[in-house]
Amino acid sequence: MNNIENFLGSLGLLKIEGYTFNKLLGGGSALSSLYSKGDEKIVFxxxxxxxxxxxxxxxxxEFSVLEKNNAxxxxxxxxxxxxxxxxKGPQTSYPLPMIKHSLISRLGNLVNYFSYSYEDGQLLSQLDTSTYSVQDKINILYRIASGLSYFNQSGYSHRDLHPENILLLDGYHMPNSNGYNVVNDPRIKFLDMGNCQRVNTESDWLYRIERNLDENAVFQDNNRRILASFVSMPPDFLxxxxxxxxxxxxxxxVYAYKLLFNEMPFEAHQIGDITALxxxxxxxEHYKDNLNLLPLGLKLILNHLLSPxxxxxxxIxxxxxxxSWLVDRNEEFQEHKFICSVIHDGGFDPNYDPRDDYY
Known part of the structure; x- marks a missing residue:
């Protein structure tokens, strides 16, 4: 802590536009630090x-995507x-930090920084789930998935998802999905967009934001680089x-399995453990036995999520x-063939007929 403070002080960065350094929040090649001005807190x-x-x-x-994206x-x-x-969602569940200060580069790009609003929440890695029932765990996974679905509106995949990069905020609301005009309000922020990748779609040319940087160089580097948190990397990426x-x-x-069983679904000591998949x-050795302890619907969903x-x-x-089937329609989600039909149909009810809404 003192080393970081001294380092920032040597660069004249302990006070920036009236905001004063409080503490280091973490980071690897890029450092995140908490600053404040009165009661206002931001992250540089x-x-x-x-x-x-x-x-x-x-x-x-990372700055450019936070500043402006499709969401x-x-x-x-x-x-x-x-x-x-x-x-397309409640503003309280906008899934990314909000930029406060634009990107500044000094000393020939040796010193670079920007800031975003600080959110007072709890990292997923700090959430105590030791007393959670299986249904409690299903509910938190439903909430996280809903937040990720909002995140996908940005036009990017995260590609470095793990509990240290997921911030849970208070006041969330996940209503019963059987009602009309249901809007989930999961209130989740996704941090550290340094490894994000643009999602290309057929209509991408209509919605692509031109950025003043070499985006393709970053994507090419992403696709030949293995992250330190390599368990977030699917085996087929190789x-x-x-x-x-x-x-x-x-x-x-991977997170869902770890939450449910308090262990990883595979050995994760080295990259070779991932390539073996x-x-x-x-x-x-416990994988099949563990899955057999779960309700059938959750077992089959998890088995598909962890497909290589x-x-x-x-x-997402x-x-x-x-x-939502596990939370709101579990009594209908019991038969193996039907569950597989729902999974293979993207979660939609294969028996649903929209004409029924008019009778």
Whole structure:
């Protein structure tokens, strides 16, 4: 702590535009620190002396995506402009930190920083789930999945999801999904966008925000680099690279299994433990026995989430629908063939007929 404070002091960064350094929050190559001015708190993120040009572009990309993305801006004739109506959800559940200070680069790009609003919440890694029932765990997973679905509106996949990057805020509301005009309000923020990847769609050219940085250089580096938190990386990434499907769904599945059983679904000591999963489900010796302890619907969902084949993993929006069955329609979600039909149909009810709404 004192070393970081002294370091920032040597650069004249203990006070920035009236905000004073309080404490280090964490970080790897980029440092996040809490600053305050009166009762207002913000987070400054620093990249000091980047190791190479791609690391700087990565930092610039994180700022750029937080500043403007498909969830907080709309396309106008002269480009994208910030707009609350772009986000399809309650503003209290907007899933990313809000930029407070634009990116500043000094000393020939040796010192780089920006800031975003501080949110008073609890990291998922700090949540005590020791007394949670299986249903409690299903409920928190439903909430996280709903937050991720809101995050996907940004137009990016996160690609470094783990409990230290997920912030839970108070006041959330997950209503019964059997009602009309249901809007979940999970109140979750996703932190550390340094490894995000743009999600390309058929209509991407309509909604792509042009960024003043070399986005492709970052993506190319992402696709030949293994993260330190490599358990968030699906096994098929080693073969498919940027074409990997449902990357974040794998990360969600790993967390879900760890939450349910307080152990990992596979050995995770080295990268070789992940590569072993590519050709077969070489999971832990307890994996099958553990899954057999779960309600059938949850067992089959989790088994699909942890598939080494991205085509078999549900998309994030499908995960929300699947968990809504476990929360609100569990009595209908009991028969093996029906559950598989729902999973393979993206969480939708295969027996639903929209004409029934008019009678």
């Amino acid at each position: 993120k620093f990249l000091i002396s980047p190791r190479n040009s791609v690391e700087l572009e990565r930092f610039k990309l 907080n801006s709309v396309r106008m004739e002269d480009g994208f402009v910030l707009s609350e109506r772009a986000f 073969e498919k690279g940027e074409s990997t499907k449902h990357y974040d769904s794998w990360s969600f599945g 590519r050709g077969s489900r070489a999971y832990s 084949n991205g085509d078999q993993r549900p998309s 929006d499908a995960i929300v629908r699947l968990f």
